[in-house]
Amino acid sequence: MHIKFSNRGTTLIIRINGELDHHTAEYVRQKIDSEILKSTTRNIVFDFSELSFMDSSGIGVIIGRYKNIRKLNGKAAVVNINDQIMRILNMSGILKIIPVYKSLDEAVSAVQE
Amino acid sequence: MMQPINEVKVEFISKSSNESFARIVAAAFVSQLDPTVEELTDVKTAVSEAVTNAIIHGYENSSGYVRMQCKLYTDSVEIEIEDDGKGIEDIELARQPLYTSKPELERSGMGFTVMESFMDKVDVYSEPGKGTKVVMFKTFKSLSELK
Ligand SMILES: Nc1ncnc2c1ncn2[C@@H]1O[C@H](COP(=O)(O)OP(=O)(O)OP(=O)(O)O)[C@@H](O)[C@H]1O
Ligand SMILES: [Mg+2]
Numbered sequence: 001m002h003i004k005f006s007n008r009g010t011t012l013i014i015r016i017n018g019e020l021d022h023h024t025a026e027y028v029r030q031k032i033d034s035e036i037l038k039s040t041t042r043n044i045v046f047d048f049s050e051l052s053f054m055d056s057s058g059i060g061v062i063i064g065r066y067k068n069i070r071k072l073n074g075k076a077a078v079v080n081i082n083d084q085i086m087r088i089l090n091m092s093g094i095l096k097i098i099p100v101y102k103s104l105d106e107a108v109s110a111v112q113e
Numbered sequence: 114m115m116q117p118i119n120e121v122k123v124e125f126i127s128k129s130s131n132e133s134f135a136r137i138v139a140a141a142f143v144s145q146l147d148p149t150v151e152e153l154t155d156v157k158t159a160v161s162e163a164v165t166n167a168i169i170h171g172y173e174n175s176s177g178y179v180r181m182q183c184k185l186y187t188d189s190v191e192i193e194i195e196d197d198g199k200g201i202e203d204i205e206l207a208r209q210p211l212y213t214s215k216p217e218l219e220r221s222g223m224g225f226t227v228m229e230s231f232m233d234k235v236d237v238y239s240e241p242g243k244g245t246k247v248v249m250f251k252t253f254k255s256l257s258e259l260k
Contacts, residue, residue, distance in 0.1 A: 022165045023129035029219070053136075053154075055161040056227050060219035084154045091210075091230060092223050 003031050005039075008108050010074075012041040019053040025061050032065055042074035043111035047104060049080035058085075059092045066098055075111040079104050117184035117191075119145065124180045127172040127196070135164045135181055135194075142183050143190050148253040155231040156190065156251065162224040163194040163247045169215065171198025171245055188256035195246040201239040208237065 001018035014032055018024065036044070044065060048054075066076045076098045081089065089095055101107035121142050125131045136157040143156050160181070167179045182193040201207045207214075208229075213222035228235045232249040239245040 019133060021129075021132050021161055022169060023132050025219075053157065053161075055158055055165065056221055056223040057165065059221040059223055063221060064219040083151070084158065087230065088158070088223070088227060091226055092221060 001027065003028060005035050007039055007041070009112055010040055010042040011045055011108050011111055012036060012039060012043070013045045013047055013104065013108070015047040015050055017050040020051060020058040020061065021053065021055050022057040025057045028061055029064065032061075033068065036065075036068060042069065042072045044069055044074065044076045045104065045107045045111060046076070046078045047080055048078060048082070048085060051081075051085065054085050054088060056088065056092075059088065059094060062089075062098060063094060066094075077101055077107040077111050079107045115186060117186055119185040120183065122180065122182045124178050127168040127175075127177050127179055127198075129165075129168060131179070132161055132164050132168070135179075136161050139181065139183055139192060143185065146185060146188065146190075146253060146256060149255045152251075152253050152255060156192070159228045159231045159235075159249055159251075160192060160194065162228050163192075163249070166224055166247075167194060167196035167198065167245065169218070169220070171196035171200075173199065188259075189250065189252040192249045193246060194249075195244065197244040200241040200243050201237070201245055202241050204237050204239055 001024045004015040006013045078098060079101050123138055139160045140153050140157050164179060177197055180195045184191045206212055208225045210226040211222040213220040232251045234250040236248045
């Protein structure tokens with residue numbers, strides 16, 4: 001499990017490599033929260049191209065980070081999700097507030113609008 | 114119900130690192146039937162939810178044993194996940210989408226809903242102070258269609 005960060009303007013792109021479950025959630029939370037604090041981040045984009053597994057613990061992580069950037073008036077989006085993760089996100093209803101985009105470029109321009 | 118063609122039981126302590134262990138064991142066992150990758154992911158996801166619940170809610174911060182039992186049939190699987198933890202007072206409420214007793218831990222209350230959606234049937238047996246047993250059943254359509 002590791003996380004790669006990159007910045008585009010005020011947007012932090014978060015790429016999680018590995019499996020996101022209850023066991024890894026705490027590490028992921030801490031990493032993202034401290035990265036948001038140290039950069040000029042307002043918006044976040046989760047790039048799930050390297051996420052091989054996620055359960056409902058991932059929903060909590062995504063919503064929790066979303067709440068944090070809402071305090072900065074920021075927006076969140078997700079890209080590159082597989083069918084299993086799509087089903088879980090759909091079920092939870094979070095796609096209404098955190099939309100899925102087809103490409104990273106599309107997601108970045110949408111959150112920075 | 115007919116006799117299972119194979120059966121496995123594992124018991125492990127309520128450590129979060131055993132969540133991936135339980136998923137891998139269940140998936141490896143079910144692989145004998147040769148279901149699709151997608152069906153295997155369904156099983157892994159449901160197991161992950163039930164085991165995580167046993168660890169977070171059943172045992173909270175204490176330590177105890179989680180038992181997992183898998184029974185294979187020709188084109189289906191039954192998986193039982195059991196803890197001797199604190200139990201559930203109102204099972205119907207617990208199963209509601211978005212209901213969680215631990216919002217402060219960033220839980221979303223979607224675990225049971227995920228289990229129900231990825232498996233065909235989910236039964237919950239629980240009593241306060243006595244623990245919880247979740248029994249899940251899934252037919253692998255890729256296999257039953259071959260018949
Ligand atoms: N093994 C268990 N022992 C005791 N209580 C449980 C157990 N499993 C579930 N519960 C109760 O049922 C509720 C709903 O469980 P569910 O998995 O749907 O959501 P959650 O675990 O709270 O959140 P999420 O799974 O989305 O992270 C829990 O909040 C808890 O109160
Ligand atoms: Mg749960």
